[in-house]
Amino acid sequence: MGSLHVLWLQSGGCGGCSMSLLNADTPDWAATLRTSGIEWLWHPSLSLASGEAVLQMLEDCLSGAQPLDVLCIEGALLRGPQGSGRFHLLAGTGVPMISWVRRLAGVARYVVAVGSCAAWGGVSGARNHATEACGLQFEDDQPGGLLGAAFRSGAGLPVINVAGCPTHPGWVIDSLMALADGSLSADDLDSLQRPRFYADQLVHHGCTRNEFYEFKASAEQPSDLGCMMEHMGCKGTQAHADCNTRLWNGEGSCTRGGYACISCTEPGFQDPGHAFDATPKVAGIPIGLPTDMPKAWFVALASLSKSATPRRVKTNATADHIVVPPVARKTRLK
Amino acid sequence: MSNTPTGRLLVGPFNRVEGDLEVQLQVADGRVASAQVNATMYRGFEQLLPGRAVRDALVVVPRICGICSVSQSVAAARALADAAGVTPPPNGQHALNLMQACENLADHLSHFYLFFAPDFTRPIYADRPWWPEAVRRWAALGAGVTQGEHARQALAARQRWFTLMGTLGGKWPHTQSVQPGGSSRAIDAAERLRLMSKLREMRAFLESTLFAAPLEDIAALRDAAALARWHAADPLRGDLRFFLTVADDLALAQLGAGPGRTLSWGAYPQPDAGLALAAGVCEHPSASPLTRQAPDVRLVTEDATHAWLADSGGPRHPAQGVTLPDVDKPAAYSWNKAPRLDGRVVETGAIARQLADGQPLITDVVQCHGSQVVSRVLARLIELARVLPMMERWLGAIVPREPFYTPDSLPDEGEGMGLTEAARGALGHWVRWRNGRLLHYQIVAPTSWNFSPRDAQGQPGALEAALVGAPVYPGERTPVAVQHIVRSFDPCMVCTVH
Ligand code: SF4
Ligand code: SF4
Numbered sequence: 001m002g003s004l005h006v007l008w009l010q011s012g013g014c015g016g017c018s019m020s021l022l023n024a025d026t027p028d029w030a031a032t033l034r035t036s037g038i039e040w041l042w043h044p045s046l047s048l049a050s051g052e053a054v055l056q057m058l059e060d061c062l063s064g065a066q067p068l069d070v071l072c073i074e075g076a077l078l079r080g081p082q083g084s085g086r087f088h089l090l091a092g093t094g095v096p097m098i099s100w101v102r103r104l105a106g107v108a109r110y111v112v113a114v115g116s117c118a119a120w121g122g123v124s125g126a127r128n129h130a131t132e133a134c135g136l137q138f139e140d141d142q143p144g145g146l147l148g149a150a151f152r153s154g155a156g157l158p159v160i161n162v163a164g165c166p167t168h169p170g171w172v173i174d175s176l177m178a179l180a181d182g183s184l185s186a187d188d189l190d191s192l193q194r195p196r197f198y199a200d201q202l203v204h205h206g207c208t209r210n211e212f213y214e215f216k217a218s219a220e221q222p223s224d225l226g227c228m229m230e231h232m233g234c235k236g237t238q239a240h241a242d243c244n245t246r247l248w249n250g251e252g253s254c255t256r257g258g259y260a261c262i263s264c265t266e267p268g269f270q271d272p273g274h275a276f277d278a279t280p281k282v283a284g285i286p287i288g289l290p291t292d293m294p295k296a297w298f299v300a301l302a303s304l305s306k307s308a309t310p311r312r313v314k315t316n317a318t319a320d321h322i323v324v325p326p327v328a329r330k331t332r333l334k
Numbered sequence: 335m336s337n338t339p340t341g342r343l344l345v346g347p348f349n350r351v352e353g354d355l356e357v358q359l360q361v362a363d364g365r366v367a368s369a370q371v372n373a374t375m376y377r378g379f380e381q382l383l384p385g386r387a388v389r390d391a392l393v394v395v396p397r398i399c400g401i402c403s404v405s406q407s408v409a410a411a412r413a414l415a416d417a418a419g420v421t422p423p424p425n426g427q428h429a430l431n432l433m434q435a436c437e438n439l440a441d442h443l444s445h446f447y448l449f450f451a452p453d454f455t456r457p458i459y460a461d462r463p464w465w466p467e468a469v470r471r472w473a474a475l476g477a478g479v480t481q482g483e484h485a486r487q488a489l490a491a492r493q494r495w496f497t498l499m500g501t502l503g504g505k506w507p508h509t510q511s512v513q514p515g516g517s518s519r520a521i522d523a524a525e526r527l528r529l530m531s532k533l534r535e536m537r538a539f540l541e542s543t544l545f546a547a548p549l550e551d552i553a554a555l556r557d558a559a560a561l562a563r564w565h566a567a568d569p570l571r572g573d574l575r576f577f578l579t580v581a582d583d584l585a586l587a588q589l590g591a592g593p594g595r596t597l598s599w600g601a602y603p604q605p606d607a608g609l610a611l612a613a614g615v616c617e618h619p620s621a622s623p624l625t626r627q628a629p630d631v632r633l634v635t636e637d638a639t640h641a642w643l644a645d646s647g648g649p650r651h652p653a654q655g656v657t658l659p660d661v662d663k664p665a666a667y668s669w670n671k672a673p674r675l676d677g678r679v680v681e682t683g684a685i686a687r688q689l690a691d692g693q694p695l696i697t698d699v700v701q702c703h704g705s706q707v708v709s710r711v712l713a714r715l716i717e718l719a720r721v722l723p724m725m726e727r728w729l730g731a732i733v734p735r736e737p738f739y740t741p742d743s744l745p746d747e748g749e750g751m752g753l754t755e756a757a758r759g760a761l762g763h764w765v766r767w768r769n770g771r772l773l774h775y776q777i778v779a780p781t782s783w784n785f786s787p788r789d790a791q792g793q794p795g796a797l798e799a800a801l802v803g804a805p806v807y808p809g810e811r812t813p814v815a816v817q818h819i820v821r822s823f824d825p826c827m828v829c830t831v832h
Pocket of ligand 2: 203240243254255261262263264265
């Protein structure tokens with residue numbers, strides 16, 4: 001198999017997915033991609049070519065003179081004002097980026113939405129946004145977006161949504177590597193077209209606060225060690241991502257950083273309908289319970305586990321460091 | 335073909351900068367006669383923040399920018415802290431400074447190795463004696479090209495460096511551990527030691543590859559003459575000296591003169607209330623001594639005359655500012671407003687911080703040669719050498735088990751301002767809220783200062799003026815001198831168009 005030619009363009013986003021990508025866990029970033037058969041046609045942060053040379057390359061992709069295997073789009077597609085696309089003209093062309101993206105998507109073997117902006121609209125598509133932002137094939141959770149629900153790329157796949165805000169570098173690298181070796185098929189995408197290798201996990205898996213969760217020993221303010229589901233807005237039990245098993249920046253994750261998972265891989269995360277750092281409740285019960293748990297069971301288990309919470313867990317939950325350590329037994333473990 | 339290019343040039347897409355940039359040049363007799371700088375995208379954060387719960391700002395504003403997200407968070411947290419009257423405890427202040435310094439230094443590193451230096455590998459320089467070495471060290475990533483060896487090493491060092499953020503802030507970009515009352519992530523005793531070893535790893539990279547000298551030796555270079563002696567002693571050793579070699583050959587110190595006036599809001603507040611890098615406005619007109627004074631934030635205005643943004647009522651202070659699209663406005667050519675200080679153009683960035691802080695080498699270099707391509711890059715590298723040892727001290731001052739966070743109680747109504755320094759310079763957020771909901775949010779980003787369009791008086795922005803006089807060689811459509819100048823400012827257009 002030849003190289004996988006990747007073209008990366010940015011529109012209405014913050015550039016954070018590119019910056020995140022550079023943090024991929026490798027001592028030689030360029031070699032990781034090259035030895036996987038991935039060849040950059042152009043990346044706005046990394047390539048030498050500027051100006052007219054880039055525009056020529058885009059034309060060559062459109063004419064077929066240059067094979068375009070993967071079109072990666074980072075950032076939301078800005079359709080405004082009034083559908084004109086003038087909120088983002090591709091520099092040097094006077095032509096709306098949405099037109100470039102529509103045309104290039106038409107010749108690409110695969111189209112990849114990098115990050116939640118390109119997948120769903122993301123923060124750029126927040127409730128009171130003015131830019132008419134949308135994702136490539138979704139607008140929040142509604143299929144459609146810029147390219148339309150029926151869109152299929154040259155290889156017959158819908159847009160691959162490597163969602164996240166930003167997206168984890170590992171999710172992007174794995175996706176590109178799977179495309180390069182031909183091992184990513186439609187079955188490997190979930191119902192929102194996200195690669196299942198990360199989207200079949202929950203953020204809750206591997207969270208260091210799991211013991212606090214078990215006992216509903218809860219954090220009450222930032223920097224507390226307890227579970228953040230009950231009071232601090234954590235959506236880790238519902239958010240599809242492997243953030244606590246495939247860590248960020250070596251050893252981090254949102255919950256390890258002391259703040260709630262805001263489910264940034266899900267459509268509409270930017271407008272949760274409540275303050276990000278607070279858990280909405282009805283009659284004292286959080287409304288956003290784990291999706292696969294009946295509410296009555298949750299309530300019963302929570303009240304039982306709260307009554308059984310060890311002092312250690314209860315005390316540490318509202319402290320910023322371990323105040324009560326686990327008891328060291330004098331005898332051997334049995 | 336004429337040997338003296340003349341006419342209009344539209345340069346874009348302009349890459350290896352953050353975001354979307356287009357530059358329009360009028361060229362006469364082989365030189366840029368005038369330039370217009372266009373930010374080609376509108377994002378509208380100032381429209382989507384009002385109406386939200388106040389603390390939501392801490393989630394939304396880092397997403398203004400994926401390259402200075404911590405600085406955006408710090409500006410927002412400080413604006414909220416300002417209104418709530420809360421101060422982080424010493425540990426919390428150190429943790430915030432460590433995160434912000436981590437991001438700022440990473441930015442300097444990426445700028446030098448990934449954004450700026452690759453221009454020296456362009457074929458137009460293939461006849462220069464240093465060219466093969468520049469390609470070996472600094473080649474950009476590209477089809478058929480193996481990325482330069484030092485660029486690869488810098489990228490690896492950067493990746494390791496950002497593991498600091500994994501511990502301190504959970505993830506980068508877009509941590510939410512930056513809070514008005516400090517950090518939501520307390521550091522324990524063993525973590526403090528592991529972080530220290532990561533600071534030492536970066537020190538090792540800088541001292542072997544970038545400087546080929548101890549950081550303290552670099553920070554101790556007192557004036558332009560000392561720098562020249564140090565350079566001449568071994569002109570290829572380390573990337574700073576090699577850069578100076580290239581810069582001398584290309585006379586880069588003649589390129590891209592700034593407005594002679596710089597602004598820094600000051601950086602890294604200390605628990606004793608001082609700033610590790612002082613705030614200041616410096617004036618350095620050629621041939622007269624440099625002057626410093628404290629910046630007066632009341633004198634900031636944003637002028638939207640040439641932006642596709644509403645401008646009724648003329649230039650406004652950001653506390654009263656409005657940012658609403660007006661796409662059919664005649665004479666507009668950018669989504670960037672024109673921030674001015676007392677009606678005047680200023681330059682911001684590492685050079686402004688080092689001048690405000692009285693750093694002797696940068697002060698002397700700017701006195702002798704002005705603010706231009708070389709002094710701008712030098713200021714960033716000096717900042718790397720100066721701030722890393724500060725980080726070692728801040729981390730050393732952290733006391734495990736003491737608090738990192740002071741609870742805040744945001745009032746129902748509030749008004750605040752958060753000023754800080756992103757890698758690229760002065761950043762300010764102005765916020766107002768009522769009944770727990772944001773009413774007003776305005777952001778003035780570093781690149782808004784540097785890359786501003788003309789104002790109502792017709793004054794060009796800092797870059798627009800710096801481009802005038804840049805050479806355009808026969809056949810060039812994307813002039814290399816223009817690229818050096820633009821990238822010496824390291825623009826971040828996504829911040830600009832927030
Ligand atoms: S903090 Fe969130 S992810 Fe962690 S245990 Fe609690 S609910 Fe699960
Ligand atoms: S923990 Fe949640 S909010 Fe944080 S990166 Fe993962 S999915 Fe996104």
